Amino acid sequence: MPVLVFIEHQDGSIKKQSVEALCYGSAIAQRAGTTLTALVLGTTSADLSALGTYGVNQVMQVNAFTALSDTKAMANAVAQAAGSITADTIVFSNTITGKAVAPRVAVRLGAGLVTGAISLPDTTNGYRIQKNVFSGKALTEILVKSPIRVITLQPNAFEIVHQEGIATVTQHAFDIPASTITVKEVQKSSGTIPLAEAERVISGGRGLKGPEHWGMIEELAQLTGAATACSRAVADAHWRPHHEHVGQTGLAIAPNLYFAVGISGAIQHLAGVNRSKTIVVINKDPEAPFFKAADYGIVGDAFEVMPKIIQAVKELG
Template sequence: AEGAKTIVCVHDGTGKAVAPRVAARLKAAHVPGAIAAPEDGKVKRNVFSGKAQAWVELRSDRRVLSLMPNSITPANGDGTATVEEFSGDLGAARVTVKEVRKAGAGIPLPEAEIVVSGGRGMKGPEHWGPIEELAQVLGAATACSRPVADMDWRPHHEHVGQTGVAIRPNCYIAIGISGAIQHLAGVNQSKVIAVINKDPEAPFFKAADYGIVGDAFEVLPKLIEAAKKLRSEA
């Protein structure tokens, strides 16, 4: 809207690309990855891969914020904002499309309240069926560790961690993931972390709220069965 002082977008791939450009055009302050609404001319964001938080002082009347998914609870009541449709003219395309791959119909990672993630402990892409089934039963998104994406076991858009997608779900279930610090940096804002790993010394257990020491191929069928039972009784 004309005259708006604050512009907010989601801190996803599109938001990270568009927000700084909009801020530059408007000569506005830009705060990426905000985790709270502006308060007294300041806004809070994560720093050092989520290990600390900082208040950023806004010294401009205009500000553009990219907000981390699931960081703010929606307000109650009906909104009163006016929605204006806009169709921009992109002009001549400057990108050559070499291949189009159909994306899965699953829940987008940044928006998911529950995420089921697999690592090298799953031993190959052919063993991903139980993870997808558990995610379907729980209404969750599927994810993976970086080594899994690098080996092309799973698509790169499912990679969570410091160099992948940073997430803040209500529950993160890590299966067969050892818990490298780079991975933890992207998931440590999860409200609850559950880990399944046959190695009792896996670093991930130190960051977990719940843990099961066991073979994923033995634990997952029982977990899926229990989840289906709870769902049928709900």
């Protein structure tokens, strides 16, 4: 039965995490010999027929939908879309929105729920999907026993593949009760790459000695198209804003590159970053626990090493 993927869009473009979810949904649909439908709530200037290049057959768009901060209204729309095409697999990205809407859809459809999936379903013996647990310190296999499944895909866990194809775009109107949630204000940090979505992250810790030394972190981030982050000690000391704090009590991230400067790597910090593909650690203490979790390391003074790294990246162009 058909696969439905929930699409998140912003400022006229489809989010990268949603494209990953589409490619994941496309792989499931191909294996099951069925079609892939994408659901878009609200208006966007993005070319939706181009989603065909990710394997989408049909795009269902609900132009008149505006309640994008209301999980109840969104789940209602997704459940109605899934019902109208009799989808048995509904895929979200495991983003802030996906995490908040997917469980509601699972309840509405009586579906089994897997959040943070990192593998395609294994159907050789039941329907099994892998996910991270214990803040990335272990994996588990979830057996889904219901005929309908709702899956949220972990960002950066599935490769984007392009195919040939053009999707048909159809307009829909669903009967959804008026939202009672009012958005009063939105504050966006502009000009910087959102940490949760970043492919590369340059992060600084107490070893940098003070906020006045963040210039080199920011310069390397700018050169490599990375977001900036920090350890808890740094956020608590107000050297950097709290939304940059990664770790157990801050944000958990899984970029392709996590570049840590002057961070010792306490277990709570590792819990937020150990799903990163490549970890680089610069620390002058050879005993820093972070080296055990790192792929590349330099034992050295950040104030001497970082300018050379920045220079080398510049020369690379």
